[in-house]
Amino acid sequence: DAMVIQNPRYQVTQFGKPVTLSCSQTLNHNVMYWYQQKSSQAPKLLFHYYDKDFNNEADTPDNFQSRRPNTSFCFLDIRSPGLGDAAMYLCATSLNRGGGRETQYFGPGTRLLVL
Amino acid sequence: AQTVTQSQPEMSVQEAETVTLSCTYDTSENNYYLFWYKQPPSRQMILVIRQEAYKQQNATENRFSVNFQKAAKSFSLKISDSQLGDTAMYFCAVGGATNKLIFGTGTLLAVQP
Numbered sequence: 001d002a003m004v005i006q007n008p009r010y011q012v013t014q015f016g017k018p019v020t021l022s023c024s025q026t027l028n029h030n031v032m033y034w035y036q037q038k039s040s041q042a043p044k045l046l047f048h049y050y051d052k053d054f055n056n057e058a059d060t061p062d063n064f065q066s067r068r069p070n071t072s073f074c075f076l077d078i079r080s081p082g083l084g085d086a087a088m089y090l091c092a093t094s095l096n097r098g099g100g101r102e103t104q105y106f107g108p109g110t111r112l113l114v115l
Numbered sequence: 116a117q118t119v120t121q122s123q124p125e126m127s128v129q130e131a132e133t134v135t136l137s138c139t140y141d142t143s144e145n146n147y148y149l150f151w152y153k154q155p156p157s158r159q160m161i162l163v164i165r166q167e168a169y170k171q172q173n174a175t176e177n178r179f180s181v182n183f184q185k186a187a188k189s190f191s192l193k194i195s196d197s198q199l200g201d202t203a204m205y206f207c208a209v210g211g212a213t214n215k216l217i218f219g220t221g222t223l224l225a226v227q228p
Contacts, residue, residue, distance in 0.1 A: 004159070042119070042206065042218035043160075057215075090160065100148045100210015101167070106160040 003027070004107035006091050012113045013081050021076040021110045023091030031097050032074040033104065034066060035090040043090055049074060050097040078112075086114045117142045117209050121219035128197045129227050135182075136192045136222045138207030147211040149183065149190045154221075155203040163205070166190065194224075202226045 004025045013019040023032065031050050035043040047056045049068045063085070065077040078085055088109045094102040118141045128134035140149070147168045154160040166174045166183050174181050178195045194201055207219040 040124075040220065042220045043216075044218075045215050092160075100212070100216065102210070103150075103162050103165065104216060105162075106152075108157070108159040 004091055004093055004105055006089075006107035006110050008110060009108060010111050010113070012115060013078075014115050015082065016080045019078050019081055019112065021078075021089050021091075021112070023074045023076070023107055024072050025091075025093045025105075025107075026072070027093055027095075027105060028071065029093035029095050029105070030071075031094045031102070032068060033092040033094075034064075034074070034076050035092065037088040037090055037109070039087075046076070081112070081114045083114050086112055088112075117144070117147075117211060117217040119207050119209055119217050119219035121207055121222050123222045124220070125223045125225070127225045127227060128194075130197055130199060132197055133193060133195045134197055134224065136194075136205050136207075136224065138190045138192070138219060140188050140190060140207070140209045140217075140219075142188075142209055142211060144211040147209055149181075150208040150210065150216070151179070151181070151190075151192045152206045152208060152218075153201075153203045154206065155200075160206070164192065197226045199226050199228060 007022045033048040034046045037043040046060045068074045090109045091107040092104040120139045149166045151163040152160045153163045164176045182191045204221045206221045208216045210216045
């Protein structure tokens with residue numbers, strides 16, 4: 001089945017130690033998104049890629065970076081994780097950048113714990 | 116700016132009964148889309164139903180239907196014949212001209228046997 005895969009499902013890191021979360025998709029979608037979801041809060045968009053075109057949200061901290069080496073893979077890099085970065089990180093895809101009408105397909109998420 | 120409000124943090128329903136989850140939103144856009152997503156425990160978020168704002172007819176998808184009141188900016192989800200597998204967090208979301216979905220804080224629905 002075509003899907004969005006996130007690895008690992010759980011990640012523990014130390015305060016200030018760089019960490020990378022991975023997302024891959026078999027849907028061949030053009031757009032890939034990263035959301036941060038803190039406990040009892042709404043998912044919040046960090047950035048998205050349309051093909052190789054990177055689009056950062058204005059309020060995304062510089063501590064968060066992303067890479068998309070090819071259509072299938074997208075990475076979230078947290079350069080110096082703080083305690084406040086502990087959250088569920090959701091990867092999603094959509095076929096095109098069609099504004100809000102595009103259905104987004106989500107991965108299962110990676111829960112990040114910062115010690 | 117767009118905002119989404121889900122005023123029911125938690126709800127419970129008996130199996131086979133009907134439940135309605137509330138959602139209100141605010142947007143300055145004329146052309147927008149509304150979504151209900153479901154996030155089961157430890158599983159990925161999946162689309163339940165979507166509504167195009169320019170369509171007056173309420174969307175229906177099997178046991179799931181919406182009550183879209185455009186003037187009131189209300190978009191509630193009705194689940195009929197609730198099943199144990201419907202237990203999940205339900206998120207209401209609005210999308211407009213940008214690629215951004217704005218989510219509400221979610222309603223945790225528990226279906227009781």
